[in-house]
Amino acid sequence: AQSVTQLGSHVSVSEGALVLLRCNYSSSVPPYLFWYVQYPNQGLQLLLKYTSAATLVKGINGFEAEFKKSETSFHLTKPSAHMSDAAEYFCAVRPRGSTLGRLYFGRGTQLTVWP
Amino acid sequence: GAVVSQHPSRVICKSGTSVKIECRSLDFQATTMFWYRQFPKQSLMLMATSNEGSKATYEQGVEKDKFLINHASLTLSTLTVTSAHPEDSSFYICSARAGGTTSYEQYFGPGTRLTVT
Numbered sequence: 001a002q003s004v005t006q007l008g009s010h011v012s013v014s015e016g017a018l019v020l021l022r023c024n025y026s027s028s029v030p031p032y033l034f035w036y037v038q039y040p041n042q043g044l045q046l047l048l049k050y051t052s053a054a055t056l057v058k059g060i061n062g063f064e065a066e067f068k069k070s071e072t073s074f075h076l077t078k079p080s081a082h083m084s085d086a087a088e089y090f091c092a093v094r095p096r097g098s099t100l101g102r103l104y105f106g107r108g109t110q111l112t113v114w115p
Numbered sequence: 116g117a118v119v120s121q122h123p124s125r126v127i128c129k130s131g132t133s134v135k136i137e138c139r140s141l142d143f144q145a146t147t148m149f150w151y152r153q154f155p156k157q158s159l160m161l162m163a164t165s166n167e168g169s170k171a172t173y174e175q176g177v178e179k180d181k182f183l184i185n186h187a188s189l190t191l192s193t194l195t196v197t198s199a200h201p202e203d204s205s206f207y208i209c210s211a212r213a214g215g216t217t218s219y220e221q222y223f224g225p226g227t228r229l230t231v232t
Contacts, residue, residue, distance in 0.1 A: 007146065021139055036223075043208050043223040044159075044180045045118075100147055100172075103221060107158045 006091050007105035014114045019078040021109045023091030024046055026072065031093040033074040034103065035065055038088045047089075050074060052108075061085070086113045116203035117143050119211050121224035128199055131175045136194045136227045138209030145211035148180075150219065165192050195228055199231045 003026040013019055025031060032051050036044040048059025055067040061084075067077045074091060091106040118141040128134045138148060147166050151159040163179075165171040165186035173179045181203075183195040192211075196203055206228050210221040 034220075041206075041226065043121075043225040043230065044210075045223070046220060049220065082225075100166075101151070101221065102161065102164060105158045110156075 002093055002095055002104040004091055004093050004106040006109050008109055009035065009107065010110045010112065012112040012114060013081045015083055016080050019081045019111065021076040021087065021089050021111065023072070023074045023076065023106060024072050025074065025093050027093070027095065029096055030069055031051050031095050033067060034092040034094070035059065035063070036090045036092060037077045038090065044090065047076070081113045083113050083115065086111055117213070117222040119209065119222045120223040121209055121227050123227060125228040126226060126230070130200055130231055131198055133187070133195055133197045134199055134229060136196070136207055138192045138224050140190045140222070142227070143213050145213060146189065147212045148186055149191040150184060150194050150209045151208045153208060159208060183212045196229065201231045203231055204231045
């Protein structure tokens with residue numbers, strides 16, 4: 001079964017500081033990997049995805065993530081946090097070969113940005 | 116980009132009544148739609164997967180008679196919470212995937228806040 005682990009349910013950074021949100025997956029075959037952001041009382045917005053091309057993936061709003069097969073990780077980073085980045089972030093995986101395209105989500109990380 | 120809408124955005128109903136939530140793909144055909152439930156400060160829990168024209172596949176522990184899902188067209192899926200109770204109060208989110216196994220993305224609706232009094 002697929003498993004997605006997000007280390008740290010809460011991350012706090014100062015405005016302008018580096019943002020690092022961690023995600024690890026557990027599967028023998030690297031899945032498709034996604035990061036979503038959710039603002040209060042809203043649905044999920046896709047930040048970026050890894051399908052099988054470049055291991056460093058750039059997304060929207062200045063975020064990027066690096067797929068590391070040896071570490072089974074897909075950590076999300078942003079060099080300089082902005083107040084508007086405060087939200088809930090979810091890492092998700094989709095097993096390769098899945099015909100329905102079901103996603104498995106991590107528990108989420110709440111990002112707080114201090115002025 | 117692909118847009119998914121949900122209606123209503125929030126609904127309050129009395130215990131024992133039923134409520135229907137609509138999920139529409141506005142600019143693409145969604146062969147597969149997913150329904151999630153999200154409790155406060157928690158992740159999304161997949162309730163069921165529906166394919167157009169066929170019965171939904173429910174996750175273990177989800178009561179199919181209580182959460183009726185219909186995916187009658189390529190742009191519309193509905194979730195009906197029957198005989199709602201306060202414990203059904205939650206944030207319900209749908210997502211839609213375009214046809215083809217090479218389609219990687221799910222597009223999420225804005226969610227529906229259900230409160231049962």
